Amino acid sequence: MTEKRRDEFGLISYLTRRHPTPLPLAKRIEVGNGDDAAVVAGRSGYNWIVCCDAMVEDVHFKRQTMLPHDIGHKALASNISDVAAMGGIPLFYLVSLGLPRTWNEEEVAGIYDGMAELASQHNMALIGGDTVAVPGPLTLTVTVLGEVEHGLALRRSSARPGDSIFVTGTVGDSAGGLHILLQERWGVANIPDEWSALAACHRQPEPHVQAGRILAESGQRIALNDISDGLASEAWEIAEASGVQIVLNEAEIPLSDELIRYAKTSGKDALEWAFYGGEDYRLVGSIAGEHKEEISRAFAAENLSLYWIGRVEAGKAGVLLKRSNGEVTLLPKKGYNHFSEEK
Amino acid sequence: MTEKRRDEFGLISYLTRRHPTPLPLAKRIEVGNGDDAAVVAGRSGYNWIVCCDAMVEDVHFKRQTMLPHDIGHKALASNISDVAAMGGIPLFYLVSLGLPRTWNEEEVAGIYDGMAELASQHNMALIGGDTVAVPGPLTLTVTVLGEVEHGLALRRSSARPGDSIFVTGTVGDSAGGLHILLQERWGVANIPDEWSALAACHRQPEPHVQAGRILAESGQRIALNDISDGLASEAWEIAEASGVQIVLNEAEIPLSDELIRYAKTSGKDALEWAFYGGEDYRLVGSIAGEHKEEISRAFAAENLSLYWIGRVEAGKAGVLLKRSNGEVTLLPKKGYNHFSEEK
Structure with a gap:
């Protein structure tokens, strides 16, 4: 699927340019973007936290109330918040963007910027993602991986x-x-x-x-x-x-x-x-x-x-x-x- | 968001009923479904593999060519395949389903069955997910976590x-x-x-x-x-x-x-x-x-x-x-x- 592939590298290269991988995390990435899947190292004494949440246009937000930058920020923020609610440290994220043709390039860049800035504040690294053109509302699905000390997760x-x-x-x-x-x-x-x-x-x-x-x-x-x-x-x-x-x-x-x-x-x-x-x-x-x-x-x-x-x-x-x-x-x-x- | 919440527990309880968590994985789940995020233990000597892929109606499949069961199967299969392509073992999965109102309950159960059967074949465990009603095409996003021995990931x-x-x-x-x-x-x-x-x-x-x-x-x-x-x-x-x-x-x-x-x-x-x-x-x-x-x-x-x-x-x-x-x-x-x- 050529179109998907083109967009995939667009998203990833854009985000990586805007927000280089923090060094302490780079050491833990055995395989990053651009392969079939990412491979990352755990830390002894810690468990992994995983969550995944989708934000859909006209269900979770309207263009009337959110700029593209806000949409990117909030989609990542809601997942980081789920990690925070377990007492954990957010580390890595993956992004899957279903993009209608009615959104232009500048708007898409705005979504990415919103994510990149928040990720940067939290010293997180992007390890995967793709963009696919869809015949429906914009759907932004973010997966976040974090870590928490064995036995300290807050339920x-x-x-x-x-x-x-x-x-x-x-x-x-x-x-x-x-x-x-x-x-x-x-x-x-x-x-x-x-x-x-x-x-x-x-x-x-x-x-x-x-x-x-x-x-x-x-x-x-x-x-x-x-x-x-x-x-x-x-x-x-x-x-x-x-x-x-x-x-x-x-x-x-x-x-x-x-x-x-x-x-x-x-x-x-x-x-x-x-x-x-x-x-x-x-x-x-x-x-x-x-x-x-x-x-x-x-x-x-x-x-x-x-x-x-x-x-x-x-x-x-x-x-x-x-x-x-x-x-x-x-x-x-x-x-x-x-x-x-x-x- | 009441509707989301209702569907969320519907999906998870359905899948858990159809396919109980395999025992060796149950021991590694510190926090499973139903909290803000899942918490799972890594294994010493292994790295984590993560991938996330979306399947969208009329982009990746048509109802004319795929039964609901097939859609569930394929969305999970394509992610398991990404783990296989790194030389890894698939372990856990999370599901995010964007569901138009035109799909009935029996069809949705079919999608879940397709995932549950394949997950069962591969001894995988569901650790999170949600369903949200969307005003567009069905979108099924699956995140898979797997593991591979340190240094053995195949690039x-x-x-x-x-x-x-x-x-x-x-x-x-x-x-x-x-x-x-x-x-x-x-x-x-x-x-x-x-x-x-x-x-x-x-x-x-x-x-x-x-x-x-x-x-x-x-x-x-x-x-x-x-x-x-x-x-x-x-x-x-x-x-x-x-x-x-x-x-x-x-x-x-x-x-x-x-x-x-x-x-x-x-x-x-x-x-x-x-x-x-x-x-x-x-x-x-x-x-x-x-x-x-x-x-x-x-x-x-x-x-x-x-x-x-x-x-x-x-x-x-x-x-x-x-x-x-x-x-x-x-x-x-x-x-x-x-x-x-x-x-």
Whole structure:
């Protein structure tokens, strides 16, 4: 398949030019791009982490809300975030791009740039990929390989009664940003300065790799999940996987000043975005109450945010919300698909 | 994203039910399906092999020529074949399915069955995946992880003047099979017995993992490639990666009796299919002439086919064909896209 082959080397040579392989990783690549498969060396004492996620036009993003650069960034970021949520270090990535003929070369280069810049920030190396022309929406599938010390991977199922619940950053910003980007009077290239930081949270989320590493290296029993589908849905996953009840305190859910201001301006509910918006890529998890102080200090030492937002109790698996007025209600589980009619 | 989530667990629970994780692999899975990412243990003395390939409806297959079962089989087979072409052992796989609403549940189950059966034959374990509804053609992206002993991975760039060229099975059968499947008078479910074996070569190709292992375990310097794009194109890749000239002998190219018979019946050229048809998933490679006997014996001992079809010479990188009448011509490089107007 000639066309595929041509594009394949185009993508790989472009990305390699833009972002040379970091030296410590180059030593671990026995066979890199351009052969049938990549061959890479593991490190003694570590296990491999693998994940693969697809981003599809008009399902996960619209061109109205994301520049090509953002699309590349986010497709890689969501996979890096999955590695962070296991407590791991992202290392290598492979890219499979299904490209409709309606995208021009400059736009495709933008997608690659978005990936190359984020990969470079995380010292990752591209080890494979291809591009194929498709008669449908743009589909960007990224596979990421990372590593984590034997026995230190952080699962969703490790929460126990008595744990405290934390989140590593403000939540809802990405959904607020999407709301801004969907306003027809602005469009992605023309957001007012006042709201551009919120829009950036949606367009170029930063995966919390360093936070995940602090948690894994603590050696404590920690449940962990990344926020791709909204805080409610992720807390439910931990509750169900661990067989515990999680109680979140409404007053402690961290909301950014910008989000609160924008929600007020637009007549929306910032908390609704925090619980059901998703794509914040913060980490949410639980740790035994007695280790709260120690973990808080470790985060502070690295100038990283950490918010304590609730606790784990024995009881039927699920997530409760303690309102600021003291009322306790069940927090519904489901997230929503931004672009689908099904809510 | 509720819909994604529902489908995600559907795919994984279906595949796990149909095909339980083989015990030796279960021990190496620290975290399997259902968390943010999978965590697997490497083996001391081995490197990891990784590849990822997408199969798109109307680009790589048509529903007219492939049953759902075939689609699942082939998407996994092409990735296993890439591992085989490195001399490796396939172990784990992840699946990302972009599913249009026009496919019903029974058809989707067929795709999963095709993957589960092939994975079971190769003792592989599913460690991740998701399904997302898409507004476009069906896209099936498979990531395979395998392993190979340190230093034994077989590259395309290892051919040297004096080597002999081999192929591990007949070539062109898949393209002949596709020609049969494209005949409107039959269709995929109604191929005459006489041609059903050829059609099966196209629908359910068998990756040559055992052949790749014999070659890797020999410890010899061997160049290797799998035939996804046709013998000509793959030989060109070896020639260019190694900087050598390859001379193939027309009379020695292995063609099956069925292919010769079908080509005659339909007024087509079997050799054209062999060189430019692709998707045979045999292995083509080169080894120093002095090791021909030893490798032939090793293949014979396992009842595996091996054909010697040419030799490597010094000279400008490229592939020549020595015709049966003694004439030597340049064998054009390019393969073709079955369904595209661009040949």
